Amino acid sequence: MFPRKSFGVRGGGVVFCIGVHSSLVSVSRTFAVRICPDRSDGYLGPMENVLITGANRGIGYALAKALVTTNFRVFAGCRDTEHAVTLEKLSASHRDLLQVLLLDVSSDESVAAAANALSGRVDVIINNAGVMPERGEEKITNIDFDHFRNAFEINVLGCARVIRSFLPHLRRSNRPRILNLSSGLGSIAERDNFNYYAYAVSKAALNMLTRSVAFELAPEGITIVAISPGWVRTDMGGDDADISAEESAEALVEAIQQIGPNLSGQFLDRFGRAGKYVW
Numbered sequence: 001m002f003p004r005k006s007f008g009v010r011g012g013g014v015v016f017c018i019g020v021h022s023s024l025v026s027v028s029r030t031f032a033v034r035i036c037p038d039r040s041d042g043y044l045g046p047m048e049n050v051l052i053t054g055a056n057r058g059i060g061y062a063l064a065k066a067l068v069t070t071n072f073r074v075f076a077g078c079r080d081t082e083h084a085v086t087l088e089k090l091s092a093s094h095r096d097l098l099q100v101l102l103l104d105v106s107s108d109e110s111v112a113a114a115a116n117a118l119s120g121r122v123d124v125i126i127n128n129a130g131v132m133p134e135r136g137e138e139k140i141t142n143i144d145f146d147h148f149r150n151a152f153e154i155n156v157l158g159c160a161r162v163i164r165s166f167l168p169h170l171r172r173s174n175r176p177r178i179l180n181l182s183s184g185l186g187s188i189a190e191r192d193n194f195n196y197y198a199y200a201v202s203k204a205a206l207n208m209l210t211r212s213v214a215f216e217l218a219p220e221g222i223t224i225v226a227i228s229p230g231w232v233r234t235d236m237g238g239d240d241a242d243i244s245a246e247e248s249a250e251a252l253v254e255a256i257q258q259i260g261p262n263l264s265g266q267f268l269d270r271f272g273r274a275g276k277y278v279w
């Protein structure tokens with residue numbers, strides 16, 4: 001477990017090791033706990049630990065990059081650490097702040113093993129890993145149920161697995177938060193077409209998962225939200241999307257810092273605002 005009491009020290013520093021199984025994490029390393037730089041009035045608070053799933057590309061990678069430059073420590077989940085070249089480069093340039101973690105959200109064993117590999121506190125879980133399996137031109141007469149199975153396995157069950165396995169780590173935080181990356185396509189009320197059946201249905205289910213978990217964990221002060229990153233230029237969002245992954249991540253990092261129990265169970269936009277999206 002992270003030495004929580006050490007975080008109260010001003011202007012000092014503590015170094016500790018996370019017990020990491022070498023087969024699960026590409027590089028087992030020592031993290032330096034950096035105490036936040038002083039503001040005019042002094043202490044900014046402890047550095048927070050963030051777990052991101054699917055951090056090797058797209059919004060997940062942009063989030064990892066933005067977070068390590070905004071005073072967060074990142075556990076960067078990735079299902080194929082052997083080929084996560086860009087993420088490994090980011091890790092190499094932020095050795096004390098970013099740890100690559102083998103994490104396939106479609107596998108009970110992988111998620112459980114990743115959670116067992118971390119002995120410390122997690123303040124924020126970002127359930128970012130996701131798939132959009134279809135082309136978007138399907139009709140009810142020709143939809144491929146394997147697309148549904150794939151979308152549910154990753155977009156819904158993947159989030160549930162991560163929450164279940166990392167809940168003990170989250171419970172060690174003074175300000176625990178979970179962000180489930182949802183989508184306007186998961187809004188039932190705003191549905192006005194028939195595109196992306198499996199993806200849209202899975203994100204609607206994710207929204208229900210979010211709302212349900214919010215009620216269960218509210219007594220523990222755990223905040224969980226569904227949050228849309230916007231329409232983002234990634235492999236999933238395509239070249240015509242509104243904003244870059246960096247723009248989306250910048251807004252999401254702000255939201256991470258702002259959200260609390262008053263917003264738990266809500267469907268937020270990337271700025272952390274309720275009201276734009278309806279269930």
Ligand SMILES: NC(=O)c1ccc[n+]([C@@H]2O[C@H](COP(=O)([O-])OP(=O)(O)OC[C@H]3O[C@@H](n4cnc5c(N)ncnc54)[C@H](OP(=O)(O)O)[C@@H]3O)[C@@H](O)[C@H]2O)c1
Nearest residue numbers: 054058059104105106128129130183231232234235236237
């Ligand atoms: N882009 C948009 O406009 C948009 C809009 C609304 C919501 N979202 C949501 O935002 C999230 C990120 O989207 P994106 O645009 O960054 O997508 P992306 O570019 O397609 O990246 C998806 C990420 O998820 C990972 N992933 C997929 N299956 C996984 C698994 N089983 N275990 C672990 N990681 C897995 C991928 O890893 P690999 O490289 O190994 O495949 C990749 O890192 C998704 O949940 C998506 O639904 C995106």
